[in-house]
Amino acid sequence: MAILLPYRTDPRLLFQVLEYAKGRGVDRSVLEARLGGGEPLRETLNALEQLGLIERDDAEVRLTEAGRRLAYATDAMERRRELARVVLSYPPYGGAIERALREGLSVMDGPWVERVWQVEMRLGQPRNRVEEARTFFFKLAEEAGLGVFRRGVRGQPSRLVLAPDLEEQVRALRPLLARAEPLRDVSEEAGEEQTERAEVQPEMPPRLAGEGTIEAAGGVPVTVTMTVTVDLTTWELEKIEAFLRLLGMVPEGVRLSR
Structure with missing residues (x-):
């Protein structure tokens, strides 16, 4: 299912449905x-479907397993826990909260959430x-008890003041989260691509020069000899002398003569 951020609805309407x-x-x-x-109603149903709480067709709306757990919660504490589980399982919400924890934030404001959603x-x-989806989030x-919503006033953006025990809540709920494929963070993808590129680079074999020994199949050592033929007929004497001296065939101080 494609991501279509919930907006223009209210948690109260979700619970009514x-x-x-x-x-x-x-x-x-x-x-x-x-x-x-x-x-x-249309946006409320979209929100419920995006959050994995309902299944629907043109005529009927049915609860999913997550929807049943939330709808049949027996007290306020259980309802908050199940709703927190739903929020953290939805990649745009859970991804933003996890990133805020990694960055050590105590407040998530609207522009920061928009950057995470749209850029990362x-x-x-x-x-x-996006603007209205942030408010609903x-x-x-x-x-769900994950923070306190502060509406933006006097030029201040709307924001969520994160609960002091948010990290503990996330840690406790993480094993119970839906096994949805998480959205990838662009900054993380870039690092992984560099790592993968480094891993797949083939190791260049050492260049053989002269005589060497390698192991054939079965670990049997095999001696390899390379012969290089150089045509010197068109070379000048000084160039030939320099070449032979490079190969160690002409000692220092010895000069070739015609």
């Missing part, structure tokens, strides 16, 4: 009658979607 879809699922017409149609993860989302993360 999950409630209606308990059991065998719910017809879309029922959701339209109870929640209203149009963009809010290469999501290629429309600008207006921050709200959902707050609902």
Whole structure:
């Protein structure tokens, strides 16, 4: 499924749809009658599908396994834990949070998240979607107990103040996260490409000169002798002398004569 960042919806609407879809699922017409149609419902269903909480067709909406765990949570603590699991399993959200932890950040603001999504993860989302998607991400993360959402005022960007125990939460939930293929970080890809390029470079064999010994199949030593023939008939005497001296065939101080 292609990434289409959730936006123009609210965590409250997500939980309402999950409630209606308990059991065998719910017809879309029922959701339209109870929640209203149009963009809010469309984007709410997109958010639920992106987060892996529902499966749907043109007529019916059904809970996935992750959706059932969240919908049937028995208390607020369990609901926060299951929602945190969902948030961290969604690559654009989990990837941004993991990167913030690696960088030692205590706050994720809107421009930083946009750079991670658009530049490092290469999501290629429309600008207006990204701006509103950041807000929804921050709200959902707050609902999951991963931080506190602060709306931007007086020129300050919207931001998520990360929970003090975020690293411990992520460490505890990491073994339970969905086994989705993570989005690649461009900066990490560049380093891996350089490593791979270095690994696949073939080792150049040593140049043989004169006589040497190599091992043939079975470890049997084989002596290799190379003979080089040089035509000196057109060379001047000084050039021949220099060449032979280079080969050690003419001692220092000895001059060739015609």
